[in-house]
Amino acid sequence: MTRTPKLPRTPRANGSFQGLPDDDTLLEVLRTARELDVSDLAKQFGLKGDERRALRQKLKLLSESGKLNKSGRKTFGAVGTLPETGVAEVVERDVDGDLWVKWGKADDPKLKHKPPLARLAPLKRTVAQTPPTVGDRIYVRFEYVNDEWIAHLVKVLDQGAAKLVGVVRISKKGKSGREIRLESVDRKAKDSYTLVAGSIDSLEDGDVVIAAPQGGTHRFGPKPARLVEVIGKEDSPRIASIMAIHAHGLKVGFASSTEDEAKNAVAPDLKGRKDLRDLPLITIDPSDAKDHDDAVYAHADEDEANPGGHVVWVAIADVAHYVKSNSSLDRDARDKGNSTYFPDRVEPMLPHVLSSGLCSLQEGENRATLAVRMVFDADGKKISHSFVRGLMRSAAKLSYEQAQAAIDGTPDEQTQPILETLLKPLWAAHACLTRGRNARQPLQITSVERKVQLDKDGNVVAITPRVSLEAHKLIEEMMIQANVSAAETLEKHKTPLIYRVHEQPSLEKVGNLADFLSTIGLPWNKGEPPRTERFNQLLNKEKDGPHFDIINEVVLRTQMQAHYSAENFGHFGLNLDRYAHFTSPIRRYADLIVHRALIRALKLGDDGLTDYEVKTMADTAEHITATERRSMQAEREAIERYVASFLENKVGATFEGRIVGVTRFGMFVKLTETGADGIIPASSLRDDYYIHDDTAHALVGERTGKRWPLGRLIEVELLEAMPMTGGLVFKAISEASPPDPNAPRVRLGVRSRVDSSRGGKPVPRNGPGGGSRKPGEKPRQKGVTEKSKTKKGKRR
Incomplete structure (x- = not known):
């Protein structure tokens, strides 16, 4: 690495410096100015010629070391700062109802460290415009106040969700x-x-x-x-999904021109395609699946040079054949970004005539496909792969449960004839791929999903856990390898693509994890780079211990959120250097783009990726990331409403649950049986004044030291169920955990009022109405005279 030449610094008469500044001076100037380009910095220090070149080199080294951000070709800013003004997007509303905004350049790949979110300040009384909400683009003035960034609204640029x-x-x-x-x-x-x-x-x-x-x-x-x-x-029993659709602005249905294009679609013949109809590919999907994106087939490799190896075929519906770039079908699909799944309905990305018809790999029907043939050695390492555009015919349509039952020794009439020839070779290949997966060490966080079961009228009849079968893992790993193959092929041919990226946890999040682990006596080296293997060692070591659930939860919260990007940042969770979504083009627009990119790169037809799509790849990645998160939020809210409706007639009943969130105003509890989430307000904990210990993830009694820690099992009583909002309110039946003798004693807090019935003693005040503050914070209620400084809770 080239070292920056050390040049003399000559003091000016006014006390500033003439000449190349040292690192600390340069960083301080950038912190004060927030963002400057090289020319401005050079003028400020009076640099010319060689000194300017030395300044550029110094800035480059500081940027590479992560001490400052490069936000433009010649523009730099201090890490963790925001500009004085800028365009921002309202990205979420927190549990307090406050809006949080993201600076427009926050996703710039040139930034080594992502800038923080800013809380939107309350509107001034004189602002006579519709208040912004989630999804809006706004122009703001950023200000750093009391250890947090505040965004002051200047103008609403685009009212994306004004309803x-x-x-x-x-x-x-x-x-x-x-x-x-x-x-x-x-x-x-x-x-x-x-x-x-x-x-x-x-x-x-x-x-x-x-x-x-x-x-x-x-x-x-x-x-x-x-x-x-x-x-x-x-x-109405089905109103939960309808409310979620409208609340998040999900597009319903299709343009008439889109429906016409779908109805007029014609299945392809063999021209320009490889005939794969003799290949016994089968689909394995949920029992209620209407569309079938993928089919699989595997056998032992007959090549003597690869003993113990396997060949795996993954065939995917050739959606690109039907959905041409810039067609009405394409425009609607891009707008939606993905299909959205509710307990009672699906809002599909493509019309049903395609998603459940011509693009669905139905048993015994000729279907267009883009398939990949992958070869693995005995240790599960992929040694080669190749893509073909073909015509296939599914040999069988199975559910996960059917396939698993057959392997477990109870085949039915459909699986018995293909058990030896198709299913057992698939499972043998999966065992091979599992060896490779174990060596790769993807992140092994435990999570349980719930399924809401409805009757024909849309009423909830049961909420059951989704059982994870080996059949699920088989399909998952084969799809992952197909996705990797797609990304590798496109990189090899230098063809742009949309990656599925999952960045490694930030140093701040890892530091928070280390701080928490120290509270339960577990070591973690803060200086050690985040590695999936290290997380897995921790989880495996503690899996039978008393703290496993809380450790699993905190490790999960340490991770970043996956997203789409035109640049490759790797996939930390899967521990892969390159990864793209290829296997679900019926329900994800990202996969359709990857299909078109493969067609272009491998010269498989004239309907590949266009130059315009290449030019707008970054915009498309950002857009479909937003649509994915919008759908996830809508799906989650609909499920919460259905669950609240299911529990509405069980008010007063007691349940077992686990504390899955701790905040300054209460605890979030997930019920063991149904997976329903609700809150225990801190105001209901009457035996003490509880303070949020964010390091230990616990509420701690100020007087007694009793604790309500994250991950603890707890018995609760359901006080209220609100189907319209999906809210549940619980009351703690269990007693708080005893004090931790190794924990530092919490400081005495300020009380906001006195109750004469208690002999003049202060009343504990908890909850979001003003008593949900830390000791020393200013209460929100009128009439309170304490002058202690309020500090808004930080977003995490």
Whole structure:
């Protein structure tokens, strides 16, 4: 590495310096200015010629070492800072109802460290515009106050989600009038609204509607809103999914031109394709699957040079044949980004005539496919692969349960004839791939998914855990290897693609993990780079111990969120250098782009990736990341509402659960049987004043030292179930855990009021209404006289 030449620094008369600054001075200047380009820095220090070149070299070295961010070709900024002003996107609403924004350049791959999110400051009373909400693009002024970044709204640039979903509540007003309130279905929402415009005369109590805020200045009381659409009744069994769809702006249905294109689609013949119809490929999917993206076939490798090796075929529906670039089908698919799955319905990315018809690899039907043939050695290491565009015919359609039962010794009429010839070779190949997976050491975090079962009318009849079978793992690993093969092929041919990336945990998150582990007596070297093998060692060592569940939860929270990117940052969770989504083009637009890229790279047809798609690859990656997260949030909210509906008639019952979240205002509990999530407000813990210990992930009693730690099993009583919002409120039946003798004693907190019934003793104040503060924080209620400084809880 080239060293920066050391040049003399001559003090100026005013106390500043003439000449090349040292690292500390340079970093301090950038911290103060937030962001400067090389020319501005050179002028500030009076540098010319060789000194300017030395400055550029110094900035490059500091950037490579991670001490500053390079946010442009010649622009640098201090790590962890935001510019004075900039375009931002409202990305989420936290549990307190506050909005958080992301700076527009935050996803720039040139940035070594991602800038922090900023909390959106409350609107000024004089701002007469519709308040921003999640999904909006806004222009803001950033300010660093009390250890957190605040974004002050200057202008709303794009109102991406300016609507409300709520339940109508009608009350009498005066002798003959009525007031129409809107009860939001978003339990994090702070504001209340009154419907004052639109076709409101025919509204009835219990109508579920979409409304738009009217804007304007309203100092007190509910804000005005305009009725947009009535979407259902609150007592409708299927309203949960409908509310989630509208609340998140999911596109429903397709343009008529898209439907026409799908109806007129023609299946391909063998021209330009390899005939794979004699290859006994089979599909293995959930029992209720309507579309079948992938089919598999495996056999022992007959090559004497690869003893113990296996050949695995993965055939994927050739969606690119039907969905041409910039067609109406393509535009609708890109807008949606992915299919969205609810307990009672699917909002597909493609029309059903394709997703469940021509693109679905149905048993006994000729289907267009893009397939990959992969060869693995005896240790499960992939030694070669090749792609073909062909015509296939599925030999069997099996469910995971069918295939597993056959391998376990109870085949049925469909699986018995193919047990020896198809299923057992598949399982032998899976055993081979598993050896390679174990050597690779992907992250092994434990998680349990739940399935909401509905009757024909849409009522919840059961909530059951999804059982993980070896058949699931077989398909998963074969799909992973096909995805890797796609990424490797496109990199080899220097063809742009959309990667599926999962960056390694930040040093801050790993440091937080280390701090937590120290509270339970487990060592972790903060200076050690994050490695999946190291996380797995920790989880395996503690799997039978008393702290496994909390360790598993904290390790999960340490991880970053996977996303799509036109640049490769690797996939930390799978421990892979390169990874792309190739195997589900029916339901993910990313996979369709990868298919087109393979067609272009391998010259498999004239319907490959276009130059325009190459040019806009980064924008597409950002867009489909946003649509994926939008769908995930909508799916989660719908499930929460269905679960709350299921538990509504069980108020007063007791359940076993586990503490899965601890905040300053309470504890989140996941019930063992149903997986339902709810909250125990800190205000309900009356035996002490509980303080949030964010290092130990616990609520700690200020007087007694008793603890409510993350991961602890707990018995709770259900106090309230709210189907419209999906909210559940619990009461702790179990006693708090005893004090930890090794933990530092918490400091005495400030009390906000005195109760005469307690002999003048302070009343413990917990909960989000102002007592959910740490000791010394200023209460939110009016009439409180303490002047201690408030410090807003940081987003984590």
